[in-house]
Amino acid sequence: MLTRRIIPCLDVRDGRTTKGIKFENNVDIGDPVEMAKIYYEAGADEIVFYDITASHEKRGLMIDVVRKVAETIFIPFSVGGGIRTVADMRDTLLAGAEKISVNSSAVQNPAIISEGAEKFGSQCVVLGMDVKRVKKRKEIPSGFEIVINGGRTYMGIDALWWAQEAERLGAGEICLNSIDADGVRQGYDIELTRLISENVTIPVIASGGAGEPVHLYDALADGKADAALIASMVHYGTYTIGGIKEYLAGRGVPMRMKW
Amino acid sequence: MITIIDYEAGNLTSVARALVKTGHECEITGDPDRIAGAERLIFPGVGAAGAAMASLERSGIDAAIATAVGRGIPVMGICLGTQVILENSSENNARCLGIVKGRVAPFATDMVDSRGDRLKIPHMGWNAVAMQKSHPVFDGIDPEDRFYFVHSFYPAPADPATVIATTDYGVTFASVIGFANLVATQFHPEKSGRAGLHILENFCRWIPC
Numbered sequence: 001m002l003t004r005r006i007i008p009c010l011d012v013r014d015g016r017t018t019k020g021i022k023f024e025n026n027v028d029i030g031d032p033v034e035m036a037k038i039y040y041e042a043g044a045d046e047i048v049f050y051d052i053t054a055s056h057e058k059r060g061l062m063i064d065v066v067r068k069v070a071e072t073i074f075i076p077f078s079v080g081g082g083i084r085t086v087a088d089m090r091d092t093l094l095a096g097a098e099k100i101s102v103n104s105s106a107v108q109n110p111a112i113i114s115e116g117a118e119k120f121g122s123q124c125v126v127l128g129m130d131v132k133r134v135k136k137r138k139e140i141p142s143g144f145e146i147v148i149n150g151g152r153t154y155m156g157i158d159a160l161w162w163a164q165e166a167e168r169l170g171a172g173e174i175c176l177n178s179i180d181a182d183g184v185r186q187g188y189d190i191e192l193t194r195l196i197s198e199n200v201t202i203p204v205i206a207s208g209g210a211g212e213p214v215h216l217y218d219a220l221a222d223g224k225a226d227a228a229l230i231a232s233m234v235h236y237g238t239y240t241i242g243g244i245k246e247y248l249a250g251r252g253v254p255m256r257m258k259w
Numbered sequence: 260m261i262t263i264i265d266y267e268a269g270n271l272t273s274v275a276r277a278l279v280k281t282g283h284e285c286e287i288t289g290d291p292d293r294i295a296g297a298e299r300l301i302f303p304g305v306g307a308a309g310a311a312m313a314s315l316e317r318s319g320i321d322a323a324i325a326t327a328v329g330r331g332i333p334v335m336g337i338c339l340g341t342q343v344i345l346e347n348s349s350e351n352n353a354r355c356l357g358i359v360k361g362r363v364a365p366f367a368t369d370m371v372d373s374r375g376d377r378l379k380i381p382h383m384g385w386n387a388v389a390m391q392k393s394h395p396v397f398d399g400i401d402p403e404d405r406f407y408f409v410h411s412f413y414p415a416p417a418d419p420a421t422v423i424a425t426t427d428y429g430v431t432f433a434s435v436i437g438f439a440n441l442v443a444t445q446f447h448p449e450k451s452g453r454a455g456l457h458i459l460e461n462f463c464r465w466i467p468c
Contacts, residue, residue: 001386
């Protein structure tokens with residue numbers, strides 16, 4: 001049986017991770033390559049890097065990180081943030097990433113999804129979606145609206161429509177981030193997760209809000225997500241990936257338990 | 260020396276990096292002579308069957324692979340490399356290499372799991388591999404090991420004798436196929452963590468009889 005994936009997410013700025021991990025061993029907590037290695041050895045099924053480097057000139061730093069990560073870990077990893085063109089996609093994939101994720105660049109230019117899928121295959125094009133709850137209205141029948149700029153700009157696009165449109169354009173997976181739930185650690189937005197997951201045929205990664213293992217259970221079991229993204233709950237050492245997986249497996253969620 | 264076939268079909272460097280990690284020397288080449296004369300050959304690839312076959316035919320690599328397989332050297336297919344070893348694929352209705360009898364079939368779009376939830380396509384993530392016979396390349400692999408898959412079409416070999424292992428995803432499909440000196444996996448050993456590296460190491464040492 002296909003197992004559900006647990007995916008730690010690392011935010012990288014100027015080639016350094018912006019959140020450390022609380023670990024006993026003596027690692028440089030700012031080095032994304034070291035952190036990737038730790039999570040690889042701790043049983044991560046995949047790793048997501050989100051490049052929050054502000055200036056375009058420093059993008060080369062991320063490419064170096066990707067290259068070193070690819071030499072160090074032997075599970076899939078994806079890179080998002082700052083990917084605006086097919087050339088950016090190519091650079092990142094050639095450096096060794098398995099997948100690239102596009103978010104606001106795809107909202108502004110949906111053709112990047114189809115161009116990327118055509119050039120590199122759907123399996124490596126992930127659509128990242130930032131979503132906020134709004135009052136249902138004619139343009140937003142689902143009550144979930146696409147936002148960009150960290151939630152500051154409302155795009156007038158219905159989240160369910162956009163998920164299905166991205167699938168049609170050739171996205172191979174969706175990483176679905178609830179801006180309302182993000183960082184609050186009170187659980188994923190299950191209603192949103194389930195709505196999207198049940199209405200597309202491609203895998204959906206739940207993102208935003210994980211604070212304890214039961215939240216992952218809710219997203220995977222009730223939310224019907226294929227994978228769950230986690231950040232602070234493992235970065236600060238509150239939980240281990242192994243511990244989270246044991247809990248989920250104990251509740252009947254198929255997990256990869258040997259690594 | 261392990262020769263990795265380069266035919267413009269995606270992530271070849273990840274296979275090379277995994278081999279370097281296991282301490283083996285490798286070359287990535289699209290030169291038909293080097294492929295035909297290889298000591299040990301890996302045929303990887305991601306992408307679509309139609310484009311892959313067009314590239315293999317244009318470059319003359321199709322014949323070089325057949326020559327290498329015929330010489331009895333160890334050959335390993337991975338993902339798309341495994342699929343195009345069969346006779347034809349439903350993807351782009353592509354005629355393939357025909358080294359193993361059978362075809363490549365699409366997953367049905369209406370598959371559900373035991374809880375009634377729709378199974379997503381592509382089949383993406385970590386799944387089990389059930390050995391149908393023992394194979395030296397799988398020595399030391401545990402039933403609890405999981406392997407990374409990402410595909411929308413699956414191998415359907417005609418002769419059950421060529422099925423080495425199977426995987427369940429809505430259907431039970433052949434996730435590892437092969438014969439005497441050929442082993443071909445639908446999953447990505449280079450992305451399957453320690454268990455995947457172990458398989459690549461076994462392949463590098465394998466002496467087919």
